[in-house]
Amino acid sequence: MIAGHFGFAAAVKSRVPGAPTWSLMLASVWMDVLFLPLLFAGVETMQPFGGGDGKAYGTAVIHADWTHSLVGALLISAVFGLVCAVPWGRKIGAVLGAVVFSHWVLDLPMHHHDMPVLPGNAAHLPLLGFGLWSVPAAAAALELVLVLGGAWLYWRRANATSLAAGASTRSARVASIAIVISGIVTLGLNLVGV
Numbered sequence: 001m002i003a004g005h006f007g008f009a010a011a012v013k014s015r016v017p018g019a020p021t022w023s024l025m026l027a028s029v030w031m032d033v034l035f036l037p038l039l040f041a042g043v044e045t046m047q048p049f050g051g052g053d054g055k056a057y058g059t060a061v062i063h064a065d066w067t068h069s070l071v072g073a074l075l076i077s078a079v080f081g082l083v084c085a086v087p088w089g090r091k092i093g094a095v096l097g098a099v100v101f102s103h104w105v106l107d108l109p110m111h112h113h114d115m116p117v118l119p120g121n122a123a124h125l126p127l128l129g130f131g132l133w134s135v136p137a138a139a140a141a142l143e144l145v146l147v148l149g150g151a152w153l154y155w156r157r158a159n160a161t162s163l164a165a166g167a168s169t170r171s172a173r174v175a176s177i178a179i180v181i182s183g184i185v186t187l188g189l190n191l192v193g194v
């Protein structure tokens with residue numbers, strides 16, 4: 001999931017307009033950003049799920065035992081929030097930390113039962129993940145709802161702000177349409193396995 005996380009970031013932007021948009025987008029996928037170097041280093045791995053090559057949408061079991069463990073995600077979120085509090089203050093730091101953790105919450109329904117509780121899957125506690133990726137249409141629909149919902153909330157807020165300032169509402173409309181288009185393109189690329 002990428003598009004759905006960005007949709008959530010747009011929804012948060014509508015509530016906390018003081019948080020830079022790029023920081024919200026980065027926070028929403030920060031756990032995946034950290035996952036990539038660990039994947040290339042072989043510390044975290046992916047395995048095909050369900051007989052495919054693992055490249056198509058949601059067809060991999062992801063052993064992201066450090067970045068996507070529950071406790072690891074909480075620690076990553078706390079560090080991200082603390083670092084962001086330095087330039088932007090405590091409130092925005094807390095919001096950005098929470099957005100980082102939202103990634104884990106939104107991944108939970110998607111993942112194929114591969115998210116550990118403790119970093120490194122220590123103690124081998126039961127793995128988490130409700131496996132919605134087994135039904136790609138349902139998983140994609142959930143992402144789409146997040147994109148459209150986030151864009152709608154963003155539009156509502158930006159529109160109201162423009163009206164209150166007596167300014168044109170055109171930029172609010174353009175930005176919301178851009179969110180929807182980029183979300184659908186991202187989801188489309190994801191669905192075809194790019």
Ligand SMILES: [Zn+2]
Binds near residue numbers: 032068
């Ligand atoms: Zn993830």
